[in-house]
Amino acid sequence: MYEVVSHGVSFAFSQEQEQIRQLAREFAEAEIRPHVAYYDETQEFPHEIFRKLGELGFLGILIPPDCGGAGLGAIECAIIVEEIARICPAVALGVAAHNGLCTYHIYRYGSQALRERYVRPLAQGETLGAWGLTEPGSGSDAGAMQTIAIRDGDHYILRGSKNFITHGNVGSIAVIMAKTDPAKGKRGISAFVVDKSMPGFYASKKENKVGMRCSDTASLVLDDVRVPATNLLGQEGEGFQQALAILDGGRVTIAALSVGLAQGAFEAAMKYAQERIQFGKPLIEHQAVAMKLARMNMEIEAARLLTYRAAWLRDRGEPFRQEASQAKLFASEIAVRTAEDAIQIHGGYGYIKEFPVEKYWRDSKLLTIGEGTSEIQRIVIARSLLEQYRSK
Amino acid sequence: MTILACISYVPDTAAKIGVTADGSGLELGGAKYILNPYDEFAIEEALLQRERHGGRVVALTVGSDAAKEILRTALAMGADSAVIIPATGLDSFGVAANIAAYAKAIDASLVLLGRQSIDHDSFQMASTVGALLGVPSISVVSKLEIESDRVRAERDIEGGKEVLEATLPLVVSVQKGINNPRYPKLPEIMKAKSKPIESVEPVAVSPRAAMVRYQVPQLKRANKILGDSDADIAEFVRLLHEEAKVI
Ligand SMILES: Cc1cc2nc3c(=O)[nH]c(=O)nc-3n(C[C@H](O)[C@H](O)[C@H](O)COP(=O)(O)OP(=O)(O)OC[C@H]3O[C@@H](n4cnc5c(N)ncnc54)[C@H](O)[C@@H]3O)c2cc1C
Numbered sequence: 001m002y003e004v005v006s007h008g009v010s011f012a013f014s015q016e017q018e019q020i021r022q023l024a025r026e027f028a029e030a031e032i033r034p035h036v037a038y039y040d041e042t043q044e045f046p047h048e049i050f051r052k053l054g055e056l057g058f059l060g061i062l063i064p065p066d067c068g069g070a071g072l073g074a075i076e077c078a079i080i081v082e083e084i085a086r087i088c089p090a091v092a093l094g095v096a097a098h099n100g101l102c103t104y105h106i107y108r109y110g111s112q113a114l115r116e117r118y119v120r121p122l123a124q125g126e127t128l129g130a131w132g133l134t135e136p137g138s139g140s141d142a143g144a145m146q147t148i149a150i151r152d153g154d155h156y157i158l159r160g161s162k163n164f165i166t167h168g169n170v171g172s173i174a175v176i177m178a179k180t181d182p183a184k185g186k187r188g189i190s191a192f193v194v195d196k197s198m199p200g201f202y203a204s205k206k207e208n209k210v211g212m213r214c215s216d217t218a219s220l221v222l223d224d225v226r227v228p229a230t231n232l233l234g235q236e237g238e239g240f241q242q243a244l245a246i247l248d249g250g251r252v253t254i255a256a257l258s259v260g261l262a263q264g265a266f267e268a269a270m271k272y273a274q275e276r277i278q279f280g281k282p283l284i285e286h287q288a289v290a291m292k293l294a295r296m297n298m299e300i301e302a303a304r305l306l307t308y309r310a311a312w313l314r315d316r317g318e319p320f321r322q323e324a325s326q327a328k329l330f331a332s333e334i335a336v337r338t339a340e341d342a343i344q345i346h347g348g349y350g351y352i353k354e355f356p357v358e359k360y361w362r363d364s365k366l367l368t369i370g371e372g373t374s375e376i377q378r379i380v381i382a383r384s385l386l387e388q389y390r391s392k
Numbered sequence: 393m394t395i396l397a398c399i400s401y402v403p404d405t406a407a408k409i410g411v412t413a414d415g416s417g418l419e420l421g422g423a424k425y426i427l428n429p430y431d432e433f434a435i436e437e438a439l440l441q442r443e444r445h446g447g448r449v450v451a452l453t454v455g456s457d458a459a460k461e462i463l464r465t466a467l468a469m470g471a472d473s474a475v476i477i478p479a480t481g482l483d484s485f486g487v488a489a490n491i492a493a494y495a496k497a498i499d500a501s502l503v504l505l506g507r508q509s510i511d512h513d514s515f516q517m518a519s520t521v522g523a524l525l526g527v528p529s530i531s532v533v534s535k536l537e538i539e540s541d542r543v544r545a546e547r548d549i550e551g552g553k554e555v556l557e558a559t560l561p562l563v564v565s566v567q568k569g570i571n572n573p574r575y576p577k578l579p580e581i582m583k584a585k586s587k588p589i590e591s592v593e594p595v596a597v598s599p600r601a602a603m604v605r606y607q608v609p610q611l612k613r614a615n616k617i618l619g620d621s622d623a624d625i626a627e628f629v630r631l632l633h634e635e636a637k638v639i
Contacts (some may be wrong), residue, residue: 015461016585020578027575057578070578174421 054125
């Protein structure tokens, strides 16, 4: 418990943060764990779990109490997402996207009227939120989006489609990035709050996924949707910068999700390695297995430190883009590796559904793709390094 | 109605607890402390009875300063106020005397406790507090109904239920299954942070029992593994008859 002031790290969690971790852990163990396999198998959206998450305040983590939220910060958000991901990464993905992308975006850039109308029900879990940047033809290169918004009196008409959107189907409110001025490229992108009661806005294809199966991923169609001009977030042309800033926060949460997933897979491997006997002794007494476990744990701890440091910087209002990308990149990659090693330690049993590790493995791969692929994180980090170390 | 919910701070069930070499004390290592699991039911029952009948819920713990943590949990769950009586090293009677003195001071109509604390498992609290207050006590209750000052309590007994009636004021210890403790909500956790925890002077009582020695139970691992030959099966039946004496 000491502070390295120059690098900005504090290792101490407050008593409330510990209490929140305990609450999230108990909730995940009691209310999520028993249903993990069912939702994974059926791909059904876990409405009942989200209803309960909403009651506890887990769907309005970053929103101040006067707007219906819990008024907490990035550290608490990371704690909650980590603990849920330890049990079910797919549920954690929904919690991360709802809180960090949609709800927080509207809160941070929306007018008081938009906050009242949209943020409050989102923060209280009465509705679920989606966030649409990606399109069929533009993922990493989000600036190349095709969706347009044409001004028409006191409305905009939105036309286009969004792809792979978390809560595309179950969410009734979405933040949609669209080009108000295509000639300006990225600087011509604006962000809007669009809701499903507006004619022409609907979900089409629900994806059938390898992992994160109960998370609702769908495409969204914007078929000449008339959106009131008051639903513009901030100013015209700010949408791309807003989206990047929102992704900075989102990446810290995805890092936390990765840490939780890796922790869950590691715990399963630790347990199995002590129970399974081969060559007359538990697996863990075979040094190759023990060393694998030691490395897995060390990598999780390192990822956790990167994650909470990025969250801590954000809560202090300091720049954290590079730290967020580093945390997301490292944590997601060790999550994939840890889940894979957890299967290896389980041998054949790891490959079948009676054991939990194959699901962690399937779920883990999304983490190196969503909210910016590993390659994109490296680009962000390298760009920021160049700024920092530029020789004259 | 003033309801007093008594809660204790105990080592986590997963904690590995040892005994010092001379047997005079316990080695708790870095054991994590938690709200005694049975006391969660006591808090929840207090909140449910308040929701039905009005009044207020006071959460009380007799213990070290660190135990304030569980009072914050009680506040976050919905208790109206929280009190700590800072005293450690008391025997069961000493704790009961302190609870009884405080219950009397606030004129509690209902004192609720968990059926046992999972640390020393003395099972004495409800009956001793009842006796000290001169009011009835009912232990290990799995259902509690109150109508004006009449109380109907159910207890699980082997193969059935036992129904008891009493009047308020009353001391009740509760059993798992009586209710489903609620989770504290995030905003309540944050609000509980700024609520005051009142500290009340302990009453001095001379101990009635002294701890003489702690001892680790001798593990008897007398497992026998037999094969599946006819002779083994005959031996198995013989062992069940003669050694295990179960048939
Ligand atoms: C389950 C799931 C949920 C999602 N939820 C959302 C959501 O809620 N909202 C939303 O907007 N999006 C969401 N997405 C989309 C996600 O953000 C994109 O899939 C991701 O950004 C990558 O885009 P892409 O799939 O088009 O891949 P592409 O951009 O086509 O990339 C393909 C490959 O090329 C690499 N690549 C691309 N450009 C470069 C480059 N310049 N240098 C080096 N390598 C490069 C990539 O790293 C990747 O390996 C979700 C995706 C999934 C699978």
